Amino acid sequence: MNDLARTIRVVTLYPDVMSIYADRGNLIALRARCRQYGIGCEVTAVGIGDGLPADADLVLIGGGQDQEQRRIAADLAARGVRLRDWAEDDVAMLTICGGFQLFGHFYRTAEGEELPGVGIFDVTTVAPAPGAPRCIGDVLADAGDLGEVVGFENHGGRTYLGPHARPFARMRHGFGNNGDDGTEGAVYREAIGTYLHGSLLPKNPAVTDRLILAALRHRYGPGVKLETLPPDPYAERAHRAAAAVARRRGRPNP
Numbered sequence: 001m002n003d004l005a006r007t008i009r010v011v012t013l014y015p016d017v018m019s020i021y022a023d024r025g026n027l028i029a030l031r032a033r034c035r036q037y038g039i040g041c042e043v044t045a046v047g048i049g050d051g052l053p054a055d056a057d058l059v060l061i062g063g064g065q066d067q068e069q070r071r072i073a074a075d076l077a078a079r080g081v082r083l084r085d086w087a088e089d090d091v092a093m094l095t096i097c098g099g100f101q102l103f104g105h106f107y108r109t110a111e112g113e114e115l116p117g118v119g120i121f122d123v124t125t126v127a128p129a130p131g132a133p134r135c136i137g138d139v140l141a142d143a144g145d146l147g148e149v150v151g152f153e154n155h156g157g158r159t160y161l162g163p164h165a166r167p168f169a170r171m172r173h174g175f176g177n178n179g180d181d182g183t184e185g186a187v188y189r190e191a192i193g194t195y196l197h198g199s200l201l202p203k204n205p206a207v208t209d210r211l212i213l214a215a216l217r218h219r220y221g222p223g224v225k226l227e228t229l230p231p232d233p234y235a236e237r238a239h240r241a242a243a244a245v246a247r248r249r250g251r252p253n254p
Contacts (some may be wrong), residue, residue, distance in 0.1 A: 072151030151196025
């Protein structure tokens with residue numbers, strides 16, 4: 001490829017608020033992989049009250065605790081029409097943990113407060129009663145043609161898929177969306193929602209490549225292909241190490 005005339009436009013939502021558990025590493029990994037392909041990566045950070053750019057090829061949002069989610073919920077919901085339009089136009093998206101929850105229909109806190117969501121994923125999230133255990137630990141899951149995905153989860157909310165939702169992955173080790181149904185995250189068109197921190201992309205090079213390809217196809221058309229490059233060796237080593245840890249100490253799933 002090696003053509004810097006090809007550039008993807010990346011929007012990071014609330015990076016100063018929603019970036020818990022090293023989620024900012026997703027943007028670092030994305031930029032590094034784009035450099036390996038010779039693809040430009042233009043990044044626009046959007047905070048509370050900022051305007052969205054006219055268009056984007058990839059949207060990133062990280063995780064946050066209830067306090068951070070309350071700070072952004074109304075502002076994010078006000079952007080719902082534009083974000084839903086982008087999703088329908090196959091803009092790539094990666095939404096992590098609290099960001100994933102708010103890209104669903106709503107997140108209901110343990111106090112009964114309902115934070116509105118964008119509604120891209122047909123999911124709802126409900127916090128359990130106070131004192132209920134959190135979903136914490138190392139994760140290994142099967143993401144279909146993306147292969148194994150690995151990461152670390154730490155969330156109290158339980159997410160439930162609606163009838164039109166498709167899970168991002170199926171759990172092998174860890175809790176996933178709710179600890180009961182074996183699902184992890186959700187996918188809608190080119191949008192991915194997941195609970196995987198760690199951060200996700202530095203340990204999962206196949207997901208990074210999928211997002212870059214989707215972003216390129218959004219901007220330049222469906223016929224775009226990625227040059228066949230081997231995975232970054234550091235990312236591959238990180239993936240293998242995280243998978244081994246999850247197999248050794250992650251919560252097993254049937």
